[in-house]
Each structure stands twice: as C-alpha cells, then as structure tokens.
Amino acid sequence: MFSILTKRHRFDLLIELVKTNFKMRYQNSVLGVLWVLIKPYATFAVMYVVWTRIVNVDIPNYQLYLLSGIILFSYFNELILLGQMSLLDNAHIILKVNFPRQIVVLSTMLSGLINLGINLIFFIVIAVISGVQFTYGSVLYFIFIVGIIFLFAMGVSFFTSVISIRFRDLKNIFELGIILLQWVTPVFYAVSSNLFSGRTSDYIAANPLGIVINQGRAAFDIYGTKNISLMIIYFIISFIIFLIGWRYFNKSVKKVAEHF
C-alpha cells in the first residue's frame, strides 16, 4: 500500500503538488501566508471578546481553551473540505497522466497539516506565556491526536473525493455541515458549562470530534484529563476507515476519469 511513495519520482510529485497548493492559495495576495494565521486568530479575537465580556464563561485558561479549539477544529474542517475537492481540483492532471491518484488526496491533506503547523507556532508562544509546560509526553500525545484526525479525514476523503465527481452537491452539503458541526462541538464553550438545559450537554459530550479536540487540550493540561485508551480506540477506528476508504478509492478511481 505505501509503496506508492517509495519511488523517488512519486515522492517528488507529492512535494511539488503540496508546494503548488500552497503557492496558489497565497499568490497575488498582499498578506500572503499571513492569511493562514489571520483567519483563526481573528476568529479567536472576536470569540474571546464575545465570550469573556458578554457571556462571561467560567473556563480557566479560556484564551488557550478557545485558541486550541479553533485551531484543531479548523484543521479538521480544512482537511475534510480540501480532501473532498481534491480529485475535482486536479482533474486536468488526472485525465492526462496515469499515476497513483492517492498522491493527489495526500497532497491536499499535507497542505492542511502545514497550515496547522503554522498556526501552532503562535499557539506555542501564547501557551508558553500562559505558563504551559511542554513535556515530551504532552507533545507526543498532541501529535497522536493530530494523527487521528489526519487518518480519519483522509479515509473520509477517499470516499468523498470520488463521490463529489458525480455528485457535485456534496461540496455544499459539507460546507453547511461544517458550520452546523461547529455549534455542536465544544470549540468556544465547554461541555460542562451551565449553558445547556436538560440532556443537551450529554449529546454534545458524545460528539467524537469534540472528544478528540478535548483530548488535544488535555495533552497540555488546558482542559480535562488524558484518556489514552479511548484515543487508541479512536486511532484504530480511524485507521479502519482509512483502510476501507483506500480500498474503495482504489476500486473506483479508474472509473473516475470517465465521469469528469
């Protein structure tokens, strides 16, 4: 399965595609790569003011809670949306040259990963100022969380990228879905908060994305405690989705060229 990248020219192709994705997003824009930072941090600034001045949340270290939530959620959001469009966006190559199509999906996933990396640089600065202790354990656990989201999103993208070719509505459905998802995910509020009545908080607490994001926070002791065994289960589930996605993709991708 992973032999697609052991050949040097395949690897170089992957790198070129990632580089092009990156350049294209920020070419001809005055602020360029800064946009990677502006989006999450502007969201952060607005949300922070709203939730501390108006709603008065009682989450300790709220700046870190909110920032880590926004960064992880937009990472997930970006992987899902970019992955879903990956084949369509690269139709001009796919129709003319034969190479393992997984490279196209992987290249968009890596673009999302790079953006996460850039966002994390500033997060680390703020975290250090706020007194967060970075240990090997906490960093490794966080990378593990990032990896779970990556595997899951790539597995899903193997399906959605193929389905989108004939079912173009999927893009709009997903864009809408992501907006709705943000409201039921503890990005800017906490599950435990007293905002909710009745069983609402139980439902929100069961949102797997929220659980994963909270584990990302737990890695640095921002909120909650680590639940390593649960995350191992999540990892296995994500890996299974990845494998099934890979098989589906391999089986259907040859037909893809005929449906553009």
Added chain:
Amino acid sequence: MDKEVAIKVQNVSKTFYIHEDAKFTLKALFASFFHQGKTRQFKALEDINFEVYKGEFIGLIGRNGSGKSTLLKLIAGIYDPDKGGKIDYLGRLIPFLELGVGFNPELTGRENIFLNGTILGMTRKFLEERLDGIIEFAELRDFIDVPVKNYSSGMTIRLAFSIAVQTKADIYLLDEVLSVGDIAFQKKSEAKMLELIDRGATVIYVTQSINKIKELSDRVIYIKDHKVEMIGDPETVTGQYEADVMQTL
C-alpha cells in the same frame, strides 16, 4: 529478424455510459427514484487487436471522433478497457496526450518545469540536472522566472515540449504534439523526437497530417467507426484513408 512485441492490444473494447441527464445532482438522484434514469451506451472502440514491435513508429489515423484518443488513453492506463480486453506493454510508457499537463499559469516557467516534470514521472534531481538544457531548448532564458500566464501560447508550448522530451521511456504515446511553435521550432522539435526514436523507443503517434505519417511511420493503423479498418504500410493505409474521406465529401 526476431521482432520483440512492445505493445499488445487484445480484444479491447470501450463502452461509455452517458447519462442523459448530465447533471448528476440531488434533484437528478431523486428523479431517478421515480423513473429510471436513462443511460445511453456509447461504444468508443470495438474489438481492437494489434501488436506493436519494439522500436516501431506507428501512425494512428482516423477521422475526428473515431476513437483514436480513447485508444491512446486506454494504452496509457487512464481508462480501463471493457471486460475481456487486455493491454500489455514492455518497459516504461509515457503518454503525451497533451503538452504541459498540470501547467499552472500563476507559477513561473521554472516552477512549472518541476511541477510538469514530476507529473510526467521525472525526479526533482533529474530535472535540476537538465534545467539549463530545458530552458535553452525552449529559448526562454530571459523569461524563465516570469509567470507562465504572461507567456505567448508559442512560448508555453515550447516550454512544455522541452520538458516532455527529457523523459526517458521505452514507449511514447503522442497525440498531435509534434507540430508546435513556429517553423524553426518545429524543425528543432522534430529532430529531437527523431533522436528519441533513434534510441530505440517505440512510438504511437496520432495526427491528421498525412504527410508526417508517411514520412515517419513504419506502419499505420487506420481506425474507422471505432474499429480497426486497416493495418499496414503507410502508403497503402493512408491511400485507403484518403479515398474514404474523399468519398464522404
């Protein structure tokens, strides 16, 4: 002489299923629950059989829409043949179905060399070694760091051709790509192609230019109405093709 088979095409057919309702949207999805969505079959190729020997230059002719490009795409592995069909080839195959695949107009010529080159299966290191040669051949020394969107179409195609001919393959599939640029560049590019062929490469070449076909081909395959009408020496086959075309006029 013992001739080694480079490409073997056996019982290859290709059917496309065309959805009458071309827009496959949610509406179409629901509509098809109520009345079965119509799909029309289109046989682009029917029962194609031929062999190409190593080092041969094969001209592929036929009218527009006869299935030539589909055949090249099948050999290139972009489409799968219908059940029962089989295509085998020996060695490394590079399709040039279009020059400048993946060219990004926003990127500079230099950046596009690496993008297009890796898409064609070359490594970055190989391209770095050839960089000067590519730029020189394309006659773009002064413009290589300018975005390709500012190139003339001739400049773009020259760059694309210069990258493409760097590839080292045993089999090339060429779809009307020999005639690019102005006359001077055409002469140069043709010489470069012949150089590749002299190294013993096998070539399948699609074009509408009968003169080119006669001049370059060892054998010619004539596709008519999605079937192989004739395979043979260039004079005979192109003669038949021209006679057929005249008849329809």
